[in-house]
Amino acid sequence: MDFINTGIEEIAVDIRTLEELVKKHDLVLAGQWDYERMTFDKKYTVSDGVYYLRVYGITPGDVGKDEGVVEFITPQLGKHYYPHGVEYGEDEFYPAFVVNDSKKTLAALVKDLQTFNLK
Template identity: 40%
Template sequence: MKFTETGLEENQLKFSIVHYAAESLGFVHADQWDYERAMFDYKMVHHEGTFYLRVPVYSVKGDIPTPSTIVQIMSPIVGKHYYPHGVEYEGETFPQAIIDKCESKLSLLAKAVQNEL
């Protein structure tokens, strides 16, 4: 499930700002990057399974993970983890509690990013 109109997609900012804001809210960067793209994950365990809220970014200028690299935040997505295959994003029905948690975290992240600008 993709989250649009979060207020995050409009931002191009330093990687260090996104990194600090995301990790201060419990997102994990975990060395998931390839110089052009990175992902910040927030893990949620629910009685219906394990879900991941993912906030992807891509480099506009510079290489990730250099702190001064300018990144564009892309639309966040949530997926359900299936062992051992990985995370599925399409064709899933997500519990309302998970959707509410995602919306809350994304709102907090948008505010944290704005406060750092």
């Protein structure tokens, strides 16, 4: 499930600022990064499975060296299927609580990020 029109796509922030801000919203980087992109996840464990809100960032800098400005692309909500991974399809069922909390998280994150927006 894509979260469109959140405003996050119009934001760019310094990578060092970003890492502290996302923690405030229960988003973690963990190992989901390479040199030019990163994925921040918020995990939801509910009775019927595990869901992830994913916020994607890209940078021409070097994530490993904490260098660069991060821009964002459309966040997604997906359901985890062991052992295959996370599915994002429109045919997936997403509990209302998870969808609503994801929207609230994104709105609060965008509000905080706008303070540091470099665009």
